[in-house]
Amino acid sequence: MEAEGEIVTSLCVGEPDFPPPTCVLEAASQAMSAGQTRYTAVSGTIELRKAISDDLRVRKGISYNPVTEIVVGNGAKQCVYQGLLAACGSGDEVIIPAPYWPSYPEMALLVGATPIILETSVNDGYLINPQSLDECLKNHPKAKVLILCNPSNPTGGVHSTQLLEQIAKVLEKYPNIVILADEIYERLVYTDDGQCTAFASLPNMFHRTITLNGFSKSHAMTGFRLGYLAAPERYAKAASVLQGQITSCASSVSQAAGVAALREVDESWLVNNASIMKRKRDYVLEELSKIPYVVVSVPPDGAFYVLPDVSKYYNGDDTALCLDLLKEKKLALVPGESFGAPGTVRISYATSMEELEVAMTKLREFLEGLEVN
Ligand SMILES: Cc1ncc(COP(=O)(O)O)c(C=O)c1O
Numbered sequence: 001m002e003a004e005g006e007i008v009t010s011l012c013v014g015e016p017d018f019p020p021p022t023c024v025l026e027a028a029s030q031a032m033s034a035g036q037t038r039y040t041a042v043s044g045t046i047e048l049r050k051a052i053s054d055d056l057r058v059r060k061g062i063s064y065n066p067v068t069e070i071v072v073g074n075g076a077k078q079c080v081y082q083g084l085l086a087a088c089g090s091g092d093e094v095i096i097p098a099p100y101w102p103s104y105p106e107m108a109l110l111v112g113a114t115p116i117i118l119e120t121s122v123n124d125g126y127l128i129n130p131q132s133l134d135e136c137l138k139n140h141p142k143a144k145v146l147i148l149c150n151p152s153n154p155t156g157g158v159h160s161t162q163l164l165e166q167i168a169k170v171l172e173k174y175p176n177i178v179i180l181a182d183e184i185y186e187r188l189v190y191t192d193d194g195q196c197t198a199f200a201s202l203p204n205m206f207h208r209t210i211t212l213n214g215f216s217k218s219h220a221m222t223g224f225r226l227g228y229l230a231a232p233e234r235y236a237k238a239a240s241v242l243q244g245q246i247t248s249c250a251s252s253v254s255q256a257a258g259v260a261a262l263r264e265v266d267e268s269w270l271v272n273n274a275s276i277m278k279r280k281r282d283y284v285l286e287e288l289s290k291i292p293y294v295v296v297s298v299p300p301d302g303a304f305y306v307l308p309d310v311s312k313y314y315n316g317d318d319t320a321l322c323l324d325l326l327k328e329k330k331l332a333l334v335p336g337e338s339f340g341a342p343g344t345v346r347i348s349y350a351t352s353m354e355e356l357e358v359a360m361t362k363l364r365e366f367l368e369g370l371e372v373n
Pocket of ligand 1: 014074075076077078080101149152153182184213214215216222225226227
């Protein structure tokens with residue numbers, strides 16, 4: 001529609017609307033001028049791996065050996081895939097809590113494993129229910145991996161430390177399960193303390209957790225394609241061997257930028273972005289609360305997504321709703337079906353306040369004109 005000259009309002013994108021910090025951009029151009037334009041070590045430059053290791057130790061209380069336990073890749077997405085390849089394969093099952101990031105089930109299938117969807121409930125804020133997890137693991141002896149996306153895309157839910165401890169307690173009964181902890185949104189948390197506990201930092205969980213993180217969401221560096229996997233050596237080594245045959249290494253220039261992101265960016269820059277995002281979240285929640293029959297049972301505490309239940313409209317057909325919304329109001333949202341959450345829509349509020357105001361007005365006008373079932 002845009003190519004035909006239409007002006008479309010989109011709340012679909014999964015990337016921050018602010019630019020990366022200036023020092024990151026400068027580090028990238030300095031790296032180019034200084035001739036850092038060649039392949040690096042497969043697992044990443046030692047400078048970046050040390051910076052990641054320091055960051056995880058200082059902020060998260062987890063100690064990874066930068067030489068053997070950290071692998072830098074071309075975005076967290078590649079690292080998730082390599083983590084899965086390292087931990088499971090054909091004949092194994094991967095437990096994926098729903099609503100999920102659509103790449104998880106697809107990646108599980110790509111590695112030859114079977115995705116097993118663990119439903120969560122809107123009343124639990126779409127967080128993992130430890131009892132349901134226990135039940136699911138009991139019923140799936142072939143399960144090898146649990147994916148834990150915390151904070152979650154697409155729900156924005158953040159598992160508290162207490163809930164993570166309860167999940168860890170369940171997992172102690174199933175020692176063969178590897179936890180793939182995707183913590184890429186951990187810098188965008190809106191609770192009072194703004195903290196997101198790293199799963200690997202919980203007692204007895206380090207040796208079986210593969211931590212995924214990156215620079216896309218925290219430092220708005222999506223186009224740099226830079227992410228990492230941190231895990232005990234047996235998994236990190238496997239991921240590195242695989243990467244050596246897939247992409248060799250992440251961009252040398254991006255890696256230099258990544259060092260600046262971790263070593264030079266002031267904490268206040270990150271805190272300020274999180275507080276701007278929180279204001280946008282609050283605005284979207286406020287606007288949604290004004291629309292009858294749109295339900296957000298538990299406000300999301302992290303990332304930059306809201307997944308309201310709109311199942312009263314269109315007999316719960318979220319795809320049809322989104323298509324008509326696009327046609328009639330030129331507002332693009334992602335249907336919940338693609339996240340394993342039928343009857344919902346995903347709103348990304350990582351855009352300007354002006355755009356959000358236009359979008360929320362369009363959504364309200366559209367829904368108010370509809371019949372409900
Ligand atoms: C849950 C989750 N994990 C990982 C990624 C991948 O991020 P990147 O490959 O840009 O580092 C994304 C991006 O949308 C995401 O939402």
